Amino acid sequence: MGASRTARRARTATVLSAALLLPPLLTGGCTPDDGRKPRERVESGSYFTGLEARGGPVLGVKIDNAAPARPQTGLERADIVYVERVEAGLSRLLAVYAAHKPERVGPVRSARETDLALLEQFGRPALAFSGGQSDLLPLIDEAPLFPVPHGEADDAYVRGTARPAPHNLFVRPGKALAAAPDADSPRDIGFRFGAPPRGGRATTERTVRYPAASFGFTWDATAKRWLVSFDGSPAGTAAGGRLSAATVVVQHVEIRDSDFTDGSGNVSPFTETVGAGKAEVLRGGRSYPARWERESAGDGTEFTDADGERLRFARGPVWVVFTE
Template sequence: MRSSLRRRAGSLIVGLALVAGLGACAPEERPLETASPEPSVEPEPTYESTYEAPPAYAIAPLTGEIIEPGSLDRPVFSAKIDNAPLARPQLGLDRADIVHVELVEGGSIRYAASWHSDLPDEVGPVRSVRPMDPDIVSPFGGILAYSGAQQQFIAAMLNTPVRNIIFDRGDDSDLVYRGLPRPSPHNVVARAAQLVERYAGDDAPRQQFAFADRIENATAARDGAPASTLSLRYGQVGQSGWEWSEADGRWLRSQGGQPDVALSGTRLSATNVIVLRVRIDFSPGVPQTLLAGQSGSGFVATDGKTIPITWSKAGMADSYRLLDDQGVAVRLAPGTTWIELVPDTGDATITAG
């Protein structure tokens, strides 16, 4: 009996243990899952650009200087300028961009001056043209004022891309008049600013030379030999010179051993002096400097230094081509330029500095 009770009790304990085990394996209750909130997105920062485009600029075609675009959209004004003793000092010559010095009769010299970036109200004394002037001024185009000449030279000048303004002829004679207190023919004046305004629609000139960005990068300044003076002799009368002024940063002109001064009191000077050795033809009855279709030697002076060059000019309306001894185009410094057309029978002497 006792053993029966023991069996029943054991069975009960085993049953209770099974029930407890089944309860332990039941799935646990979990809380309901909820969607996670979207992470907040910071807005992209905005930046205001501080970059400023460099201002637009252009190059002055006769001087190589930096200018505002459109500020020189006008024709160049050129004039034949007297250099006889009674013609000095000249009016407005100190403000020319480019000045050519040419041999005329009697061994004396005369100027073909061109103004574009700095235009005076008046220039003078205005004199007559010579047979080389079409070659000199045609590359600029624009306007040329002169007092007349032999008919063959006037005809040649009229056959150029230049507007001819002749003293005492045509519709523009009101702007070329005798206005200097000097004896004739050394008293003719051209109203340069008014003539340019009258023909403001004419084309501006093209760039005439290769230019460096600043004087120290010009070919002569960079590669040339130091020089202090330049002595030039055209003939018995036509003698002139240049001396380098470190204080002014320019070449200062002399004539007859004396400082060459304009009517304004300003000494004539240049940033660049170009000396071209040229051939002269006397068959027209007056000296004719041969330029179109020609070539030769010479030198360029800039920043107190000189460098030898070869020059050439293909045709009447073509600019000069200036090359160094390596055949590379010579770069001038930005500024004014005087071009001395020295005969190959004359002298061009450089004094080392």
């Protein structure tokens, strides 16, 4: 295990160092000096939702999704929500904020190794979290992001009184970003937005299952949103609404054991978000088969159709669910 952990750290350090040398965002008509294919010009609007305001800087928040943590606070204001499998087949969420900064977000929980490579596509964002495995904390410090953990930015966090710990810790995004004043503004992470593509299959419901969790998405034609369910029950918000998304991406990835364990000895899964594979894109009450590709941790993820054309999302919040 020790040799494997050393090798993993070396690989992570190499990836993190290489990402700092990547060139800035390219637009149509430009040719990269390193031989990579040029990126197409991005239409005006948010890189994350396609809506008008780009906002910034970028804040990622690691959010609890255990039953005692629900309903979450401020999750409905996230631009992007990533769903990850964690120990014992359970799940946690990584919410990304840029356009909107709620007063509070949470409950906040610990970070995972998967988060480091996933967040690298955002440049150097801020990350709010509450601890992590002791061997992982040095990697978080070395990653190209601005850590804002509970315990080092105490004025950014508050404890609620309605729930027991550890499901009662909330971050105040404004305070968290004040502790990370150099966090990057939004940049191109590969998403494209616009009119729906041709084809697809009429779909009103989709469920993704983990060993000990499930996520349901039901199309609401009136609201023009996919309504979210956790473990078969409607996913609400602390404000009394319903969690929803304009686009849902079911991204098929490799999920393998990492070199880290939780306090109970359960091995932490590592989700491989660099590479390529199959995906399903849900928008407008239809499901579209897709292929995803991400060349390196510093690159965004491109989603293409069967013809190799970029598959455009509906404008609004995006949920990405990682599954095998």
